[in-house]
Amino acid sequence: MIKPGDQLPSLRKLSQELEISLLTVRKAYQLLQKSGLIVIQSGKGAFVRGVTKRSSKVLNNFSWQDELNVNITRSQYSLNRDRKYYDFSQAILFPRLLPNQFLAQEMQSLLRTNELVLATYGPIQGDRELRMELSSYLQREQGIKAEPHEIMITSGAQQGIDLIAQTLLKPGDTVIVESPCYGAAIDVFTNKGVNVISIELDEEGIQSDLVEEVCQKIKPSLLYVNPSFQNPTGILMSRQRRKELVDLAELYHFFIVEDDSFGEIYFDDISVPPPIKTFDKNGHVLFLKGFSKTLAPGLRIGLLYAQGSxxxxxxxxKALMDIGSPLLTQKAVLAFLRTERMKHHMEKLRTALQLRRDHASDLLSSLSESVQFQVPKGGFNLWLKLPQKVNTFGLLKKAQEHNICFLPGEACFVHKPLHAYIRISYSLLSDTDLNTGLQRLNTILSAEI
Amino acid sequence: MIKPGDQLPSLRKLSQELEISLLTVRKAYQLLQKSGLIVIQSGKGAFVRGVTKRSSKVLNNFSWQDELNVNITRSQYSLNRDRKYYDFSQAILFPRLLPNQFLAQEMQSLLRTNELVLATYGPIQGDRELRMELSSYLQREQGIKAEPHEIMITSGAQQGIDLIAQTLLKPGDTVIVESPCYGAAIDVFTNKGVNVISIELDEEGIQSDLVEEVCQKIKPSLLYVNPSFQNPTGILMSRQRRKELVDLAELYHFFIVEDDSFGEIYFDDISVPPPIKTFDKNGHVLFLKGFSKTLAPGLRIGLLYAQGSxxxxxxxxKALMDIGSPLLTQKAVLAFLRTERMKHHMEKLRTALQLRRDHASDLLSSLSESVQFQVPKGGFNLWLKLPQKVNTFGLLKKAQEHNICFLPGEACFVHKPLHAYIRISYSLLSDTDLNTGLQRLNTILSAEI
Known part of the structure; x- marks a missing residue:
C-alpha cells in the first residue's frame, strides 16, 4: 500500500526490475507528476503527493558536475586575484604609454575605406599583408629571416603557447621549463597532463648542462623559455646558452618554444643577443612574439614563426580553435608597423620603462638587505627574494588591506619554492601611483622582514 | 689512419665510447669544423675535409619532425580546399547582407570617444556590458534566462567547441555526435583522442532512443548537437526530442553541447522549438551561439552559457587559451545589439536567405530524381544525396574545372558514409552568381548521375 509521502523506487531500480529503458520510466514518472499524483524532487527522488499542497519548486542542482574529472590542475587566472588600485600584479603597460590615438585613427580610416573588413573571415593563417610586414619587421629589428608563409597570426602569445601544447603534447610527455617560469605557461602544460620539469636559471639563463642531464634520462617533447628579460626574473640569456639549447634540441629531437614578448624592451643601451631562432637550421625553434606588451593588449595579436611539417x-x-583571429585587429597592427611610428614608439617606451625601473629599484633598494633583487636590464618586472620565513600569501593579504597587490612567487614555480619570492610589475601604474604604491609596499615589507 | 672524405664516428657513438656528454662531443666537432678540418653535413654526419674545397652549404632538414606523433588526426581546414569563384563550400553570409556600414560607424565613434579600448585587456570572461546585453537578448529572442555572470564571450562558436573539448575531454572518453555532423566539431573531438560515436538523424533530429542505447553500454562525456537547422542537413529537432535529450543527460550524467548558430535563421514563419537549454535545470546543457553567421564573421564573437562548476x-x-577575446570587437557587437537594428537586420536576413533557398531548391529540383534533398526550413545549406556510385571528390574536381566548389559530404561523417552526399551553401554568393553557379553545377551533376 503506497501512502502520501512515500518514496517511489528510483528510476534506475525500476528500469532494472521491469527491464525497460530509463527514459521510459522517466516518462512514466513525469506523467504521474503532471497529473499531480507524485512530486519529483531533484536529487532526492519521487514521492507520492500528500493531500496538503506541498511546494514543488525544483531548485537547480549542479552537484553532479563536481564528480567529473576535468583537465584543470592549475590556472593562475582562476585564483582569486583581487585587483587593487596600486596594482603591481600585472605585467601590462600603463595605457597612456601606448599609441592609442594613432591606432584608433588608423582603424577609423580603415573602416571608412573598407567596411567589408568586418564581413569576411580573414585567412586562417592571418592576414597576408600583415604577415609580409612582420616578415620585414623581424628581419630588420631582430635579424630573423621568416618568410610570410612561415608566420601565423595568433590571439596573443598566450594562444601561441596553448596552440603548440594542443598540437604537440600528450598526457605523460615531458616538458622542460625555466625555474621560475611564466606562470600561465606552466598552467597550460600542466593541464595537458604532461610531466613538467623545471631547471634553475643562473645569470646566463637556463643551465644547459642541467637540461642535458634531463634529456639523457627522458626525451622531452619541448623546452619553453623566455630568453630575453625572462618573466619573472628579468634575466637575459647569453648568446652561448642560446646556441647550446639549439644544439641540445638537435641532439635530442625536441622543440624549443622561444617566447620573446620582452626582447625589444631593453634598457641602458645594452646589446641583446640574437633570438634563439636565428641559430636554428632544422625547425627546432617555435618563435612566439606577442604585441600585447608593446603595442596594444586590447588587440590580442601575436605571431608564431615555425618551419617544417x-x-x-x-x-x-589553429583552424579548429577559432578559424583565425579577427581581421580588423590585424589590420590595425599592420597600419602601425608600416609607418616609422613603431620605431619611435619603441624608443619612447624603452625610455619610459627604464625610468620606471630606476624609480622602482631605487625605492626598493632602501629596504633591508634581506630583500634581494637584480636590477633587470629590460622588461616589466622586479623579482624580489624575501627571507624564507615570509608567507607571501599572508603578505599579499596585508598589502591588499592597503589597496596594493602583487604576484606571489608561487605562481611561477612547478613545485613549492624553497624561498619566498614576489613579482613586482612596474609597468602598469602611472608615475605618481608607482611612487605612492611602492612607498606603501616598502612600509608593509619592512614590517614583515 | 683518417683520410680526407672519411666519416667520423657519430656524436652519440663517441659520447658513449668516451663517456662524455653529447654536447661536449658536439662542441669538439664544431671546433674542428670551424678550424676547417672537418665538414658537418646535417642529417649525414661529420667528414674529414678534402684538399679540394667542398661546398659546405648546410640545407635545412626538417625531416625529424615527421617522426613525431602529434595530435592531428583530422582537420577539414587542412584539406586542400581550393576555393573557386562560385563558392558553395562555405556557410558564410554574402557580405552585402551584413550591417557593415553601421558596425563600421559604431566602431569609429567608439574609438573616437574611448581610445583606451585598445589599451586594456578586457575581462577574461568578456565585456560586462556585452554580457548584460546578451542576457536580455537571449531572454527576449529565445526565452533563455541566462545571468550575465553565466555567460562567457568566445572567439566565435568554434572556440566554444574547442574550449569545452579542452576542458572536459580526455583521451579514451566518448562523445556522441549527429550523423552527419558539422565537420569541424568532429575534427576537434577526434583530435582530442576521444571515441566519437555518431547517431543517425530522422526528421525530428538525433534519435534519442539510439542515444540511450549507447549510454547503456558506455557513459558519454558529452553529446554535441545543432538542434535548429542542423549543419549540414538543415533538420529542425522537435520539442519532444529536445526534452528527451535533457532527460538522458540527467540520467546518464553527461553534458549536451547545444550549438545554436542557425537557430534564428528560420523561414516560412515556422515556429522554432525553444532551445534545449530552456529544458535544462541542472547544468547539463552548454549553450553556444556564434554571431559569425548573422552579424559579422570578421568580428569572431560568440557566447557560451553554462551553469555550475x-x-x-x-x-x-579560456584564460589560458588567450586571456580573453579582444575588447574592441566585443564593443562593436554591443552597439548593434543595443539598438533596434538587430531585430530589423534579422528580419531582412531571413527574407533574403529564404529567397536564396527557394531559388537554389527550384534550380536543383529540376535535376534527375536520383538527386534527393529536403527543402530546409532555415539555415544556409542544402544537403544533397547523390547516387551511391558518385565519387564526390571526383565530382568536386570536375566542378573546380568550371570554377565551382562545394563541400564533399565525407567531411561531415565520422566514418565513410554509405551514400554520396554534398553540401551546397547558398549563403555566400550574390544573387546573380548563385544563379549562374547553380546552373553550371546542374550541368555537371546531370552528366555524372
Whole structure:
C-alpha cells in the first residue's frame, strides 16, 4: 500500500526490475507528476503527493558536475586575484604609454575605406599583408629571416603557447621549463597532463648542462623559455646558452618554444643577443612574439614563426580553435608597423620603462638587505627574494588591506619554492601611483622582514 | 689512419665510447669544423675535409619532425580546399547582407570617444556590458534566462567547441555526435583522442532512443548537437526530442553541447522549438551561439552559457587559451545589439536567405530524381544525396574545372558514409552568381548521375 509521502523506487531500480529503458520510466514518472499524483524532487527522488499542497519548486542542482574529472590542475587566472588600485600584479603597460590615438585613427580610416573588413573571415593563417610586414619587421629589428608563409597570426602569445601544447603534447610527455617560469605557461602544460620539469636559471639563463642531464634520462617533447628579460626574473640569456639549447634540441629531437614578448624592451643601451631562432637550421625553434606588451593588449595579436611539417600541424589546430583571429585587429597592427611610428614608439617606451625601473629599484633598494633583487636590464618586472620565513600569501593579504597587490612567487614555480619570492610589475601604474604604491609596499615589507 | 672524405664516428657513438656528454662531443666537432678540418653535413654526419674545397652549404632538414606523433588526426581546414569563384563550400553570409556600414560607424565613434579600448585587456570572461546585453537578448529572442555572470564571450562558436573539448575531454572518453555532423566539431573531438560515436538523424533530429542505447553500454562525456537547422542537413529537432535529450543527460550524467548558430535563421514563419537549454535545470546543457553567421564573421564573437562548476573550469581554460577575446570587437557587437537594428537586420536576413533557398531548391529540383534533398526550413545549406556510385571528390574536381566548389559530404561523417552526399551553401554568393553557379553545377551533376 503506497501512502502520501512515500518514496517511489528510483528510476534506475525500476528500469532494472521491469527491464525497460530509463527514459521510459522517466516518462512514466513525469506523467504521474503532471497529473499531480507524485512530486519529483531533484536529487532526492519521487514521492507520492500528500493531500496538503506541498511546494514543488525544483531548485537547480549542479552537484553532479563536481564528480567529473576535468583537465584543470592549475590556472593562475582562476585564483582569486583581487585587483587593487596600486596594482603591481600585472605585467601590462600603463595605457597612456601606448599609441592609442594613432591606432584608433588608423582603424577609423580603415573602416571608412573598407567596411567589408568586418564581413569576411580573414585567412586562417592571418592576414597576408600583415604577415609580409612582420616578415620585414623581424628581419630588420631582430635579424630573423621568416618568410610570410612561415608566420601565423595568433590571439596573443598566450594562444601561441596553448596552440603548440594542443598540437604537440600528450598526457605523460615531458616538458622542460625555466625555474621560475611564466606562470600561465606552466598552467597550460600542466593541464595537458604532461610531466613538467623545471631547471634553475643562473645569470646566463637556463643551465644547459642541467637540461642535458634531463634529456639523457627522458626525451622531452619541448623546452619553453623566455630568453630575453625572462618573466619573472628579468634575466637575459647569453648568446652561448642560446646556441647550446639549439644544439641540445638537435641532439635530442625536441622543440624549443622561444617566447620573446620582452626582447625589444631593453634598457641602458645594452646589446641583446640574437633570438634563439636565428641559430636554428632544422625547425627546432617555435618563435612566439606577442604585441600585447608593446603595442596594444586590447588587440590580442601575436605571431608564431615555425618551419617544417610542424607549421601545417599548427595551422590545422589553429583552424579548429577559432578559424583565425579577427581581421580588423590585424589590420590595425599592420597600419602601425608600416609607418616609422613603431620605431619611435619603441624608443619612447624603452625610455619610459627604464625610468620606471630606476624609480622602482631605487625605492626598493632602501629596504633591508634581506630583500634581494637584480636590477633587470629590460622588461616589466622586479623579482624580489624575501627571507624564507615570509608567507607571501599572508603578505599579499596585508598589502591588499592597503589597496596594493602583487604576484606571489608561487605562481611561477612547478613545485613549492624553497624561498619566498614576489613579482613586482612596474609597468602598469602611472608615475605618481608607482611612487605612492611602492612607498606603501616598502612600509608593509619592512614590517614583515 | 683518417683520410680526407672519411666519416667520423657519430656524436652519440663517441659520447658513449668516451663517456662524455653529447654536447661536449658536439662542441669538439664544431671546433674542428670551424678550424676547417672537418665538414658537418646535417642529417649525414661529420667528414674529414678534402684538399679540394667542398661546398659546405648546410640545407635545412626538417625531416625529424615527421617522426613525431602529434595530435592531428583530422582537420577539414587542412584539406586542400581550393576555393573557386562560385563558392558553395562555405556557410558564410554574402557580405552585402551584413550591417557593415553601421558596425563600421559604431566602431569609429567608439574609438573616437574611448581610445583606451585598445589599451586594456578586457575581462577574461568578456565585456560586462556585452554580457548584460546578451542576457536580455537571449531572454527576449529565445526565452533563455541566462545571468550575465553565466555567460562567457568566445572567439566565435568554434572556440566554444574547442574550449569545452579542452576542458572536459580526455583521451579514451566518448562523445556522441549527429550523423552527419558539422565537420569541424568532429575534427576537434577526434583530435582530442576521444571515441566519437555518431547517431543517425530522422526528421525530428538525433534519435534519442539510439542515444540511450549507447549510454547503456558506455557513459558519454558529452553529446554535441545543432538542434535548429542542423549543419549540414538543415533538420529542425522537435520539442519532444529536445526534452528527451535533457532527460538522458540527467540520467546518464553527461553534458549536451547545444550549438545554436542557425537557430534564428528560420523561414516560412515556422515556429522554432525553444532551445534545449530552456529544458535544462541542472547544468547539463552548454549553450553556444556564434554571431559569425548573422552579424559579422570578421568580428569572431560568440557566447557560451553554462551553469555550475563547469563555468569556472571553462573560465580557467579560456584564460589560458588567450586571456580573453579582444575588447574592441566585443564593443562593436554591443552597439548593434543595443539598438533596434538587430531585430530589423534579422528580419531582412531571413527574407533574403529564404529567397536564396527557394531559388537554389527550384534550380536543383529540376535535376534527375536520383538527386534527393529536403527543402530546409532555415539555415544556409542544402544537403544533397547523390547516387551511391558518385565519387564526390571526383565530382568536386570536375566542378573546380568550371570554377565551382562545394563541400564533399565525407567531411561531415565520422566514418565513410554509405551514400554520396554534398553540401551546397547558398549563403555566400550574390544573387546573380548563385544563379549562374547553380546552373553550371546542374550541368555537371546531370552528366555524372
Amino acid at each position: 610542424v607549421f601545417d600541424w599548427l595551422y590545422a589546430v | 563547469v563555468f569556472d573550469w571553462l573560465y580557467a581554460v
